[in-house]
Amino acid sequence: MRPSARSLLVLGLVLAAAGSAAAQQRRDDVVSHAIALSSRDATLELDLASGKSRVVSLRDGDVIVDGQHVGHYTASGALERAWRKLLGDGAALETSKMVAAARAWSVPGLAGDELAAELRIASAVRDLASAPPAIPAGAAAAPAAPESVRASFPAQPLTAESAPPPEQRAPAATSTGVQLLFQDVRNIVAVFIALAMIGFGTVFFARRYVEVIADTASNAFGRSLVVGLLGQLLLLPTLAMLIVGLIFTIVGILLLPFAIIAFVVAAVGAALGGYLAVAHAVGETWTRRRMANGAFVRHPTAYGYVFTGLVGLLGLWAAAALFGWAGPVVFVFRAAAFIVTWLAATVGFGAVLLSRAGLRETFAGRHAGEMSDEYLWATPPATPAAPRPGRRE
Amino acid sequence: MKRAAAVLAVSLAWVVTSASAQTLRTLTSARQLHGESSLIVEVHYAVGQLKLEPASPGDLYRMELRYDEDKFAPVREYDADAGVLRLGLRSLHGHTSLRRGHSEETPSLDIALTPEVPLTLRVEVGAAESDVEFGGLQLRRVAYKTGASESHVRFSRPNPVECDALTFEAGAAEFTATGLGNSNCRRMGFHGGVGDVTLDFSGEWRTSADVTVKIGIGELKLVLPRDLGVAINLNRFLTSFDRSGFTKRGGVYYSDNYASASYRLTLNIDAAFGGIDVQWVDGR
Numbered sequence: 239m240r241p242s243a244r245s246l247l248v249l250g251l252v253l254a255a256a257g258s259a260a261a262q263q264r265r266d267d268v269v270s271h272a273i274a275l276s277s278r279d280a281t282l283e284l285d286l287a288s289g290k291s292r293v294v295s296l297r298d299g300d301v302i303v304d305g306q307h308v309g310h311y312t313a314s315g316a317l318e319r320a321w322r323k324l325l326g327d328g329a330a331l332e333t334s335k336m337v338a339a340a341r342a343w344s345v346p347g348l349a350g351d352e353l354a355a356e357l358r359i360a361s362a363v364r365d366l367a368s369a370p371p372a373i374p375a376g377a378a379a380a381p382a383a384p385e386s387v388r389a390s391f392p393a394q395p396l397t398a399e400s401a402p403p404p405e406q407r408a409p410a411a412t413s414t415g416v417q418l419l420f421q422d423v424r425n426i427v428a429v430f431i432a433l434a435m436i437g438f439g440t441v442f443f444a445r446r447y448v449e450v451i452a453d454t455a456s457n458a459f460g461r462s463l464v465v466g467l468l469g470q471l472l473l474l475p476t477l478a479m480l481i482v483g484l485i486f487t488i489v490g491i492l493l494l495p496f497a498i499i500a501f502v503v504a505a506v507g508a509a510l511g512g513y514l515a516v517a518h519a520v521g522e523t524w525t526r527r528r529m530a531n532g533a534f535v536r537h538p539t540a541y542g543y544v545f546t547g548l549v550g551l552l553g554l555w556a557a558a559a560l561f562g563w564a565g566p567v568v569f570v571f572r573a574a575a576f577i578v579t580w581l582a583a584t585v586g587f588g589a590v591l592l593s594r595a596g597l598r599e600t601f602a603g604r605h606a607g608e609m610s611d612e613y614l615w616a617t618p619p620a621t622p623a624a625p626r627p628g629r630r631e
Numbered sequence: 632m633k634r635a636a637a638v639l640a641v642s643l644a645w646v647v648t649s650a651s652a653q654t655l656r657t658l659t660s661a662r663q664l665h666g667e668s669s670l671i672v673e674v675h676y677a678v679g680q681l682k683l684e685p686a687s688p689g690d691l692y693r694m695e696l697r698y699d700e701d702k703f704a705p706v707r708e709y710d711a712d713a714g715v716l717r718l719g720l721r722s723l724h725g726h727t728s729l730r731r732g733h734s735e736e737t738p739s740l741d742i743a744l745t746p747e748v749p750l751t752l753r754v755e756v757g758a759a760e761s762d763v764e765f766g767g768l769q770l771r772r773v774a775y776k777t778g779a780s781e782s783h784v785r786f787s788r789p790n791p792v793e794c795d796a797l798t799f800e801a802g803a804a805e806f807t808a809t810g811l812g813n814s815n816c817r818r819m820g821f822h823g824g825v826g827d828v829t830l831d832f833s834g835e836w837r838t839s840a841d842v843t844v845k846i847g848i849g850e851l852k853l854v855l856p857r858d859l860g861v862a863i864n865l866n867r868f869l870t871s872f873d874r875s876g877f878t879k880r881g882g883v884y885y886s887d888n889y890a891s892a893s894y895r896l897t898l899n900i901d902a903a904f905g906g907i908d909v910q911w912v913d914g915r
Contacts, residue, residue, distance in 0.1 A: 270662030270691075272707060276654055276700055285662075285709075329659040332690065336661075485869060485904075 268292075268337045268368040273325045280322045282340065284366060294362055296321050301355040303362045309355030317352040320345040321359075337368040422559035430552050437514040437544040445540055447596025451515035452522065452543075455589035457603030463581070466512070466588025477501055508595070512586020513579075517547030520582075524550065551582055655736060656700040660707050661693040667714060669749045669771075675706060675719035677757040679738030684764040686743035694718050698738040718742055744768060749792050756780055765790070766813060773816075776800040786810035789835045793817075801826060810834040812856065817841065825849055832856065833912055836894040848904040857911050860892025861885070864899045871906040 272283040279297035286292065295302045296318055301309040311317045324343050328336040340363045345356050441448055455462050477498070484490030484497055521543030529535055535542075558571035592601050670691070674683070679698070686693050696705050698720055706719040720740055744750060749769040756777040765773070766787030772795050775784065779802055787810055794816035799808065804826045811819065812834025821830060823846040830844070831854035844851065855861050855876075863884040865872060877884035889895065900907065 269665055270660065270709065272658060272660035274656055274658045274705075276656035278654060278656075278700070287665075289711075329657075329695070333661055333663055481904075 268333055268366050271328075271333045271336050273329050273336075275322065275325055280318070280325050282325055282328075284337065284340075284363070286366070292362060292366065294359055301358060303358060308358040308362075310351045311355050312352060315352060316348060317345055317356055334368040337363070337366055341366070419559065423556070426552060426555050426559055429555075430548060433514065433517075433548055433552075434545060436510065437517065437548065438541055440511065440514055441518075441540045441544060444596070448511075448515050448518055449540065450593050450596040450599055450602050451512065451586070451589045452519040453599075453602035454593040455512070455516050455585050456519045456523065458589070458592060458601035459585060461601060462585045462588035462592055464588065465591050466584035466586070469508075469587055469591050470584065473505055508590045509583050509587050511595075512588070512590040513551075513583045514544060514548075514586070515589060516582040516586040517551055518543045519547065520550050521545065521547030551578060554578055654700050656698060658696040658698075658705050658707070659694070660696075662691040662709060663689055664691050664745060664747060665711075667691060667745075667748050669714055669751070670745070671713075671715045671751045672744060672753070673715065673717045673719075674742060674752075674754045674756075675717070675721060676740055676755070676759055677703070677720055677722045679720070679740065679759050681756055681759050681761040681763070682739070682741045683754070683761075684741075684743050685746040685767040688747065690743065691745050691748070692716060692718070693743040695741040696720060696739070697736075699736075703738060756782070766810065770794050770797075770814070770816075773797045773814075774800075777804055777806070778802045779804060781805045782807070784808040786813035786834060789813040789837070790815040793838070796820070798822075801828070807831070809854075812836045812859070819843070821845070823847065823849065823851075828852065829854065832859065832896060839895040839897075841897045842899070844898060844900045844902070846900075846902045846905065850905050851900070851902060851907045852910065853898070853907065854910045854912055855886070855896070857913055858888070858892065859886070860889040860895040862889060862895065862897045864897070865907075866899075866901045867907070868903040870902040870904065873907065873909045876909065876911055 267287045268284045269287050270285045272281075272285075274281040274283070279295055281293065281295040281297070283294075284292045291304075293302075293304055296311055299310055299313060300307050301311055320343070324339060328339055331339065341360075343363075344360070345352075348356050480497055480501060481494060484494050490497075518540060522538075524546055525535055525538050525543060529538070554571060554575035558568055558575050561568050561571060589601075590596075593599070672692075674681075694707065698705065702723055703720050704723055706717055706721055708717040709715070718740075720738060744752075746767045746769065749771045751772045752768075752770060752774070754763070754773075754775045754777075756775075758779045759777070761777065761780060761782040761784070763775070763782070763784045764787060766785060766789075768790065769792045770790050771792060774796075775782075775798070777800070782801065782804060784799070784807065786808075790813060792815070794814055796818045797811075797814050797816040798820040799806065799822070801821070801823045803824055805828075806821075806823065806826060807829040808821075809829075809831040811830060811832045814834070815837055817838055817840055819840055819842040821828065821842070821844045823844075825848045827850045828846060829852040830842075833854060833856050836856075836859060861877075863877065864882070865884060874884060876886055878887065879885075886892075
């Protein structure tokens with residue numbers, strides 16, 4: 239019984255090992271593939287049943303396997319041309335035929351770096367399988383490198399680390415942090431220039447109205463905010479009423495497209511103009527405070543106020559862009575920038591409505607007989623006055 | 632003046648450079664069936680041209696994508712354990728439109744899905760032209776959402792499995808769905824904002840269906856087979872309705888054969904600012 243039991247144990251171990259090997263083989267089967275071709279790169283990605291993947295890419299003169307640089311190739315050389323042909327032909331193939339074609343792929347006449355790179359690629363796909371294997375005649379006819387040379391490049395093992403996660407693959411590589419930072423900063427600068435140009439134009443052509451709106455926003459901040467909020471809430475109902483009213487008049491239906499466009503333009507203009515007026519108010523307040531503290535400002539003008547205010551209002555967006563690398567902190571900056579922008583637009587919109595686009599000075603705080611800040615430094619100190627004779631205390 | 636000219640020249644150069652700096656990339660991806668019993672498919676596509684159709688036998692899916700790799704990134708994920716497949720194209724920097732008139736090539740996405748496995752399908756399309764063929768697919772549930780686009784959805788062949796729900800959402804769009812009778816769905820819905828909508832209910836009916844239609848501003852065209860019993864609950868505001876072939880009873884419009892029809896279609900329509908046209912067609 240003992241020899242029999244030992245035999246059974248050995249047989250069991252052998253069968254278990256064989257089963258494990260077969261299971262491993264099945265798990266390494268290629269189950270899907272992806273081919274990406276552009277002027278920059280030519281990439282083959284093979285997804286395995288085990289959840290790993292094998293990525294072979296020719297990009298910018300480098301041969302890359304699973305994110306690891308394994309060799310070089312000459313741009314438009316024999317290796318790149320053959321690789322692109324393989325991938326181009328493989329786009330129409332099913333996965334098993336693509337794997338077979340990749341395994342049979344070989345480029346005749348290579349030497350040096352390109353031969354080494356070709357062998358690295360071959361070793362990366364050599365042990366992959368996908369049933370049923372089928373080799374296209376064209377690929378099979380290509381002569382292979384000598385077996386002795388191929389043997390020096392063992393099949394590349396698959397490890398969990400070898401395949402980068404999808405987000406680290408080729409598409410993500412095109413947009414690095416520096417590029418994103420540059421793009422964000424470029425966008426903010428573009429927005430700043432656009433707003434500044436609109437602001438300067440508005441000041442040039444309608445300075446008086448801009449100043450009235452800015453003063454309204456400064457002197458009736460809370461009222462402007464409330465009116466701006468209500469205005470935002472009532473925008474769509476007002477538009478709907480306008481549409482319905484025009485439709486009811488029958489003749490007005492013809493005017494409907496123009497009325498809708500005019501309404502949208504007016505709303506956007508009010509919000510934009512209000513935002514610029516708030517920028518004017520911010521810039522003016524800051525400039526006057528500097529002057530009150532003794533700073534010398536050569537020519538305090540409305541243009542300078544708008545410029546300074548825009549720098550202040552867009553500063554948080556710039557900070558968010560510049561600190562994009564700092565992780566979650568950027569969300570704080572972005573949230574703050576969004577809130578400030580919304581607040582400025584809402585207050586500005588409310589100020590536009592309150593001042594009737596700068597025509598009414600009721601809430602602008604003018605004619606109050608107050609001396610503006612820049613002259614405060616020259617104001618003589620108050621002196622106690624003696625009570626007039628005969629006046630009751 | 633010279634400075635202004637220089638600024639203009641630089642601006643033009645930047646625009647031209649931006650337009651010509653497109654890096655086109657093609658991505659082809661495929662996967663064969665490996666014993667899947669059902670599949671959830673999510674397609675997200677921001678901008679361009681979308682084509683969806685049944686795949687060849689043996690394929691789980693096949694995708695061919697053409698895009699500008701500086702602006703977009705492909706989406707290709709398959710979770711075998713959960714049976715979820717995600718395909719599409721996402722914007723890298725918030726690009727959701729194309730600059731018409733420039734030399735920019737339109738991205739395109741062609742997807743073929745297996746006709747051999749029951750599917751739950753969610754499609755979200757942004758500013759894209761869509762040509763979708765659902766005929767032949769085994770559809771259990773479909774949610775199709777599109778923004779500003781032109782969409783053509785077809786059921787050229789009957790759905791071999793029973794479908795729980797088929798919903799369409801369209802923003803500002805020209806939307807056409809044909810062969811809805813082949814969808815084999817008991818509940819259907821269309822929610823539209825602005826645009827021209829055609830719902831063609833011809834096809835091989837195998838179950839009665841309730842359909843909800845909500846449309847804002849635009850024209851709704853209903854194509855109805857004569858052998859189908861149709862009832863329409865209509866809630867409209869400043870909307871014309873072509874009631875030919877219907878008899879109104881108790882606030883509901885009934886087709887003449889409603890009582891005797893083998894299958895019935897109940898349409899609940901909310902419409903404002905537009906018109907509803909009905910076209911009766913013979914047979915299937």
